[in-house]
Amino acid sequence: MRRVNPQKTERKWQKRWAAGKLDQAADFDPRPKFYALVEFPYPSGEGLHVGHPRSYTAMDIICRKRRMEGVNVLFPIGFDSFGLPAENYAIKTKTHPAVTTAANIKNFMRQLKALGLSFDWTRAFATTEPEYYRWTQWIFLQLYRRGLAYRAEIPINWCEHCTIGLANEEVVDGRCERCGGPVSKRTKAQWLLRITVYAQRLIDDLQLVDYPERVRQSQLNWIGRSEGAEITFPMRVNGATPSGALTVFTTRPDTIFGATFMVVAPEHGLISQHAALLKNLDEVQRYVQAARSKSDLERTDLAKSKTGVCLDGLSAVNPATGKEIPIYVADYVLSSYGTGAIMAVPAHDQRDFEFARAYRLPIVPVVANPAGNGAPLTAAYVATQGGTIINSTQFNGLSVTEAVPKITAWLEYRGVGKRAITYKLRDWVFSRQRYWGEPIPLVYCHSDECRNRRLASGENTPGVHMVVLDGREHTVVPISEDQLPLELPKVKRYEPTANGESPLAAVGKWVAATCPQCGGPARRETDVMPNWAGSNWYFLRYTDPENGELLADPAKLRYWLPVDWYNGGMEHTTLHLLYSRFIYKFLWDIGAVPPECGPEPYKKRTSHGLILGEGGEKMSKSRGNVVNPDAVIAEYGADVLRVYEMFIGPFDQPSPWDTKGIIGVKRFLDGVAEYVAWWMSAAKLPEAPDLDQALQTAVLKISEDIEAMRFNTAVAALMIARNALSAARQQAQRASLSQLEAYLLLLSPFAPHLAEELWETLGHKGCDRAHRGSIFAQSWPRYEAAKAQAAAVTVVVQVNGRVRDRLVLPAGTGETEAVVQARQLPNIQRHLAPAAAVRVVFVPDRLINFVTS
């Protein structure tokens, strides 16, 4: 028998579930709470990807089980609807992003609902709703007020062909994502957030949370803490006149005696400061200019040989040796890491070694290479563990490990160095020269009144309180909070302007603002926030999505936070996941999130693997291997899609789609339906005597597997239990009502529509208005160990570790009895001389191993 039109049944139950309150979370309910979170989708024009149901069904299964366990579950969904695709679509078709976004959200809602996901739809919102982004803007203002948002001239990605600035996400392998053209750097004033202030806390607090090791490692790696020392090298002009100093960061202060030259990054301030002193200024400037116009791709090409120019007329003194050493500018030194300058120790750093070779600079070893025997170096000896210090006066003979603190202390005593910690993490560029994002709620005022007020208050930090626009000082004036949201205006053109400004810069009425402080004319900030802004804090809003006074009621935050379980993609590990931890910590610091919620937003994080196309390639439009969930639902129904996606492979690993594999899941679910129909018609048949054990094994296995996200083996366990029911049926025996009910309960989180339908078939009321009759209002089956106990077990009998026979024994048979029986087995006697056993290894109910040697 075939299931007739699963889609119709599924729609029926979806309607009935929606009419009730089964999926809704209850604020302040005395039951234990569980806040489950999945990454809300970007509502793209392509609709839902088959990857979405994998993550969403997984969390749906957990939530349905939790509710059946008597837990008050918050399982919300929303839409992360600002973003580039809507804007690019607008550029192509002149359709306003608000229009496409609304249509896409509608489509996504239809698709999500068709999957039977038990989201609390009453809490849904989109980040593009002004009532929501009002608070995204509010958060920006709080960051600004506390000096954590600032404006700075930084390089942006510039596409020569499109003549627009690109977000980092739009640069793929150093090329423009849209036109494929080369991307170079241009400097532009941008708003940045000081995430670096939180670097250490973002590392430390990883101890407080339950994240997969690979996620933890990635975040640590990305933040990139390095311990070392800052060392100051005095500088001289023409080898004589002292002139300032150059500070470097190094992780190897123990090698300072081997520092034979210094290198600064092309962007280093030293060059402009000392321009007048440089005898080869032209050459230096040419080099700096060339470095600047290079693309990222060229500049970071490791295969490229080292280049640089000596700063002629300027030199430094190695504070350890007292020797005068040259200073170079070279683009292998990055301005954005450490101090943008290094002490070069060519004997013990490969990059410095290559540079020294190319420019014939002295290479002085200061750590003995035990394998080298004093032979000339062919490569740097990077001795981080072993090695003895040489050529370093009083430190000779120390190990590297001993020398690091001793030499640091010595430098510190002499006032030329100190311990220092550096992070790879950079401040977060928070402005985009784009349209479809949250406007940054600031104006620039050049009135005397605002200027005087600024000067009088002493708050005059450039880049925070004051900026220079068109050569003129402007006061930065935040829009008052009661004026939020600052809504996006309508524009005619969505393209960024030719000079890289946001499309908003071309809207005269938008740019010409009134200063909220002095009432005079002011110029509005025209950049918008990146699409991470809305997702930084969305999980807070779910606790109180309608609040018009606060971003969320503290009492509700106290009740629901932290998020108990957050599942998402690995690709967000160093973006959204890190950003939102930072913003959460900030909101917690300023009291917008109550102290009781704790310092971390997500208690537990898990990651799903990608669903790949058939054959293991990534799904993509260009490969033409994209599977549309709508098509799968139309052919097989949502339950088949859900169960298939759970069965496809280990949840945290990538798995290829297999159209043929779906049929196995369809057969399985059809078989369950068919069994129930048969069961109803076979009331006179006797009950099977031994189904309890099979069922209890399933209860234990499935309960554990769901918690551990081993959904593939949970589905296998459901199939095994179904096979046990079928086997009994072949003996003309049926399951008891309670056994069959337990089975449907186990199935229900995976295939909710079918389970609800069959539950009704068994004579329950089904999902009425009060929901009492729904399968989802029942209790999750309890594991009964006594019933799970098998009467007989198969014990493996080995001789010298090789399986020679098997023995069926009553469970719990003791060693003496088991060994006597095992010795009588003919095959054991064949392999074992009667008195030969030297030793017997006995594992109760599992194995006996006779060891003769």
Next chain:
RNA sequence: GCCCCCGUGGCGGAACUGGUAUACGCGCCAGGCUUAGGACCUGGUGGGAGCAAUCCCUUAGAGGUUCGAGUCCUCUCGGGGGCACCA
């Protein structure tokens, strides 16, 4: 270069803290039902030898620890992901 993950049948993959390797599903083979067909039903299915009982081999490869290794340790090879001139 650094960090992380992974190598098990024709395929996706099972195997709890070392204890029956290949669960479950796909595919394939045989039979059934059917005029026919399979998105149906039943049974079989790692490789080799044997009529058979049974024996040998097998978790990328090579060593090691152990009564016993897919699982632990060392090395080698292969695949994937992330970061990357980070001083």
